[in-house]
Amino acid sequence: MVVRSPKMSQRAKESEPFRAMAFGARADELIAQGHNVIKLGLGEPDFGAPAVVRQAMIEQMDGRPLPYTPSFGITPLRGAISRFYKQRHNLDVDPRRIAITCGGSEALMLAIAATIDPGDEVLAADPSYPCNRELVTMFGGTVVDVPTDAASRYHLSPETVAGAWTDRTKAVMITSPSNPTGTCIPYPALASICDYAKRRGAWRIIDETYLDLADTEPDGSSIRSALSCDPDAITVNSFSKYFGMTGWRLGWMVLPEPLLNAVDNLAMNTLLCAPTPVQWAALACFTPEAYEECDRRRDEFRARRTLVVDGLRRIGLPVEVEPNGAFYAYFSIASTGLDAWTFCSRLLEERYVALTPGRDFAVATADTHVRLSYAASRSALREGLERVGEFVDSLRR
Numbered sequence: 090m091v092v093r094s095p096k097m098s099q100r101a102k103e104s105e106p107f108r109a110m111a112f113g114a115r116a117d118e119l120i121a122q123g124h125n126v127i128k129l130g131l132g133e134p135d136f137g138a139p140a141v142v143r144q145a146m147i148e149q150m151d152g153r154p155l156p157y158t159p160s161f162g163i164t165p166l167r168g169a170i171s172r173f174y175k176q177r178h179n180l181d182v183d184p185r186r187i188a189i190t191c192g193g194s195e196a197l198m199l200a201i202a203a204t205i206d207p208g209d210e211v212l213a214a215d216p217s218y219p220c221n222r223e224l225v226t227m228f229g230g231t232v233v234d235v236p237t238d239a240a241s242r243y244h245l246s247p248e249t250v251a252g253a254w255t256d257r258t259k260a261v262m263i264t265s266p267s268n269p270t271g272t273c274i275p276y277p278a279l280a281s282i283c284d285y286a287k288r289r290g291a292w293r294i295i296d297e298t299y300l301d302l303a304d305t306e307p308d309g310s311s312i313r314s315a316l317s318c319d320p321d322a323i324t325v326n327s328f329s330k331y332f333g334m335t336g337w338r339l340g341w342m343v344l345p346e347p348l349l350n351a352v353d354n355l356a357m358n359t360l361l362c363a364p365t366p367v368q369w370a371a372l373a374c375f376t377p378e379a380y381e382e383c384d385r386r387r388d389e390f391r392a393r394r395t396l397v398v399d400g401l402r403r404i405g406l407p408v409e410v411e412p413n414g415a416f417y418a419y420f421s422i423a424s425t426g427l428d429a430w431t432f433c434s435r436l437l438e439e440r441y442v443a444l445t446p447g448r449d450f451a452v453a454t455a456d457t458h459v460r461l462s463y464a465a466s467r468s469a470l471r472e473g474l475e476r477v478g479e480f481v482d483s484l485r486r
């Protein structure tokens with residue numbers, strides 16, 4: 090009998106890597122060889138979890154049994170998140186509608202699994218978070234990359250959404266603050282897009298992973314959750330960024346009532362539940378001590394942002410739209426004469442600074458833009474900017 094190799098699925102063959110990870114891996118190789126690499130490529134806060142949360146985690150490890158939890162998570166944590174919405178965002182969110190997940194990533198997967206059928210189209214800003222595109226593709230849908238510009242702060246606008254709408258449009262996905270641009274969608278645009286999609290029977294999937302690392306709207310008013318204008322939107326959030334808990338794998342989603350049973354079924358058949366000790370330890374996130382620490386860090390991110398935006402301007406690589414959230418700056422390197430991939434590769438190999446090329450996030454700006462993550466110390470940022478400046482000078486000379 091001829092032994093044939095098993096064939097992998099079409100979906101597996103077509104999957105794309107998250108290239109930022111590949112640049113990160115190369116940076117680690119260079120570090121292992123003894124080079125002093127400044128890593129400004131990955132979207133990972135450099136602080137770790139708040140001290141009270143780490144202590145709470147240690148207490149979880151005292152030998153107690155750590156059984157599965159309900160698939161939507163432990164009741165006290167769902168209640169704590171509901172109170173967080175009230176205190177921070179002045180929103181009433183029924184804890185029943187809050188599902189605890191393994192990071193925002195599982196929340197995004199469940200949101201897409203619950204709403205997207207093969208052939209459906211999902212509108213998303215170009216540029217945006219690359220994993221969403223992969224997830225939609227995995228479930229047979231197609232992401233329609235909607236062009237954006239500086240005027241829309243690199244977000245969807247009511248006009249571009251209307252222009253891209255077809256009878257196959259099943260959902261609109263918005264990430265605000267955005268990865269890779271760090272910009273928030275202006276609230277009136279968010280409200281208008283949600284209303285437009287709702288009236289056409291489409292889902293609104295709003296990724297608010299960085300919401301609590303946002304500061305103010307350009308007009309000075311505070312940033313609001315999409316739940317303020319669209320209580321039936323599906324919103325996704327995470328403990329990874331504001332609470333600095335990337336590796337702990339914890340997030341949550343707020344679901345509209347009609348999706349509760351279906352998403353519960355999907356969640357219990359896939360990951361069963363988020364890690365039990367992490368859920369219990371995360372209760373300590375919602376304490377004055379943790380808020381105090383996380384808010385201090387958010388202020389530190391703002392100070393770093395100023396350092397980065399000013400530094401890039403001095404180098405002659407201005408950030409067209411100043412970020413007002415997260416910890417990313419997305420800027421054009423077209424004036425250097427290199428494409429973004431070559432720019433990042435050479436910058437890493439020759440000057441030991443890791444950035445991420447636009448290709449991960451974008452179609453239109455794939456070759457012209459790069460993302461810098463300022464989740465790094467001020468001294469690392471200063472050193473990194475100096476090296477970028479020297480590199481750009483050498484190219485222009």
Ligand SMILES: Cc1ncc(COP(=O)(O)O)c(C=O)c1O
Nearest residue numbers: 132192193194218268298327329
């Ligand atoms: C926009 C956005 N959404 C979701 C995630 C997923 O994060 P996590 O699964 O760690 O919550 C990330 C991670 O970088 C992100 O940038």
